[in-house]
Amino acid sequence: MNKQSVDPKSMRIKDFCKACDLEVIGGSDLQYITFSSMMVNRPGLMFAGFDAYFGAGRVQLIGNAENYYLRSLGEEERREAVKRLLSRHVPCVIFARGILPDTMFTEEAERYGVPLFSAQSVTTVMSVALSNFLSELLAPEESVHGTLMEITGLGVLITGGSGMGKSETALELINRGHRLVADDAVLVKRVGDKLIGKAPERTKFYMEVRGIGIIDVRRMYGVGAILNSEHIDLVLDLIKWEENMQLDRLGESGMCREILGVRVPKLTLPVMPGRNLAIVAEVAARNFRLQSMGFDALRSMLEGK
Numbered sequence: 001m002n003k004q005s006v007d008p009k010s011m012r013i014k015d016f017c018k019a020c021d022l023e024v025i026g027g028s029d030l031q032y033i034t035f036s037s038m039m040v041n042r043p044g045l046m047f048a049g050f051d052a053y054f055g056a057g058r059v060q061l062i063g064n065a066e067n068y069y070l071r072s073l074g075e076e077e078r079r080e081a082v083k084r085l086l087s088r089h090v091p092c093v094i095f096a097r098g099i100l101p102d103t104m105f106t107e108e109a110e111r112y113g114v115p116l117f118s119a120q121s122v123t124t125v126m127s128v129a130l131s132n133f134l135s136e137l138l139a140p141e142e143s144v145h146g147t148l149m150e151i152t153g154l155g156v157l158i159t160g161g162s163g164m165g166k167s168e169t170a171l172e173l174i175n176r177g178h179r180l181v182a183d184d185a186v187l188v189k190r191v192g193d194k195l196i197g198k199a200p201e202r203t204k205f206y207m208e209v210r211g212i213g214i215i216d217v218r219r220m221y222g223v224g225a226i227l228n229s230e231h232i233d234l235v236l237d238l239i240k241w242e243e244n245m246q247l248d249r250l251g252e253s254g255m256c257r258e259i260l261g262v263r264v265p266k267l268t269l270p271v272m273p274g275r276n277l278a279i280v281a282e283v284a285a286r287n288f289r290l291q292s293m294g295f296d297a298l299r300s301m302l303e304g305k
Contacts, residue, residue, distance in 0.1 A: 006138040008036040013115060020119070020126075020133055025100060027093070027109030027116035035059070035091055038134045040127050042066060046088075047081040056088040059130055063096045063123030070105075079104055086112040094130070096123040136196070139189040140260050148181040148197045148230060149173055151285040155197065155230035157186065157264070158281065159257075160238030164271050167207050169238070172278030174225050180217050181230045183207040188232065190260040198229040234288050235264050236281055241272035 010032045017024060041058040044066050045051070070078050085093070086108050092115040095101060101109075101116060109116050119126050146159040147166045151173060158166045167183055174180055182199035183206065189196050199205070205218040205226050218226050235257045256263040267284055269277060 006036065006038060006140075008034050009137055010034045011137070017117065020129060021121070022094065022117040022119050025095070025116045025118045026106045028113045030113065030115060033091055033115060035134060035138060038131065038138050040130045040134070042123075042127075043085050044069060046085050049081075049084070051084065051088075054088065056090055058090070059134070060085065060090050060093045061096060061123065061127055061130065062093060062099065064099070067095070067099050075104070079108070082108050086114050090114060092117060094119055094126065096121060096126045136189065136191055139191045139196075141187060141189045142260050143200075144186045144188050144197070144259065145184070146186055147183045148186045148199075148232065149281075150179040150181060150227050150230050151282055152178070152289060154233045154285045154289060155181070156281065156285050157197065157232050157235045158238065159235060160271075161240075164238040164240065165277060166238060167209055169277040169281060171207065171209060172276075173281060174217060174221055176278060176282065178282070179225055179227045180205070180207065181227045188259055190262060193262060195232040195259055195262050195264065196229050197232050204228075232259070232264055234285065235266040236284060237266055237268050238271050238277065239268055241270040 013024065013031060013033050016022065016033055037055060037057040037059075039055060039058050040061050041055055042063065042065075043054075043060050046054050047066060047069055070081060073081060082105050089112065093101075093109065094117045096119050098118060098120050100118060106116065121129065144157065144159070146157050147170045149156050149158065149170055158169060160166055170180060170183060181197055183203065185200055185203060186197045187200055189198075205216060207215050207217055209215055237257075255266045255268070257266045258264075265288065267288075269280055269284070271277065
């Protein structure tokens with residue numbers, strides 16, 4: 001996936017500061033900042049005058065090397081170097097290691113409307129933290145109908161048509177000590193080759209149970225019953241049982257569901273009267289974990305082990 005082919009996203013500057021442990025030190029009185037690249041750039045080459053491959057959409061990070069280089073220049077050369085960077089209208093400039101820009105840098109940043117931030121972290125640590133933050137913020141996103149649970153350490157997405165019992169199954173799983181991530185609607189992001197699901201802010205920690213209404217899982221069961229987000233490792237699709245239905249009875253189908261271009265293993269669970277889907281879901285998750293570790297119950301049985 002091309003890291004540059006992303007949809008720009010805006011967020012409040014104070015939220016950006018909170019997420020990345022930054023402090024605003026000048027440059028702009030804007031309330032929002034827009035990001036369009038997952039990559040972080042150190043502008044040493046731009047300061048030196050080489051701008052052939054400069055990514056203006058990237059967050060700019062200044063550490064000791066860039067700072068010492070700027071301070072080695074004469075006043076006019078330093079101003080021209082700073083203007084070369086800021087005139088490209090970069091999203092922001094972050095000074096690592098608690099470095100503070102001089103008055104000239106701040107004045108030019110205000111002139112071009114570029115926010116300036118200070119971070120106490122060393123430059124390499126800050127670079128990794130910013131890359132991780134931007135990768136998640138700008139990751140492709142899709143809303144999926146279903147319920148996302150953490151079962152025995154696995155992220156399990158329970159899907160199926162309306163009335164199949166997704167929420168009731170999730171409620172029983174919570175009673176059995178597993179954790180809820182999202183009910184009814186799951187916001188799924190692709191970060192690298194992984195899928196991460198979470199709940200929309202409006203429905204976070206809430207569930208709809210037919211006949212009862214909306215319940216607050218966090219208040220009812222405690223914070224140990226919920227998670228903010230979880231990787232999606234397995235899909236359990238609930239379908240209505242019908243006579244003569246052809247189902248995989250030995251676990252050999254190898255079915256998958258594709259979400260945002262990532263294939264996720266999928267199991268189909270028939271819904272029938274008297275069947276405890278929560279227990280079946282728990283067993284499915286435990287068996288999938290064993291298979292991921294290299295154990296295959298069918299092969300073991302056939303080989304007589």
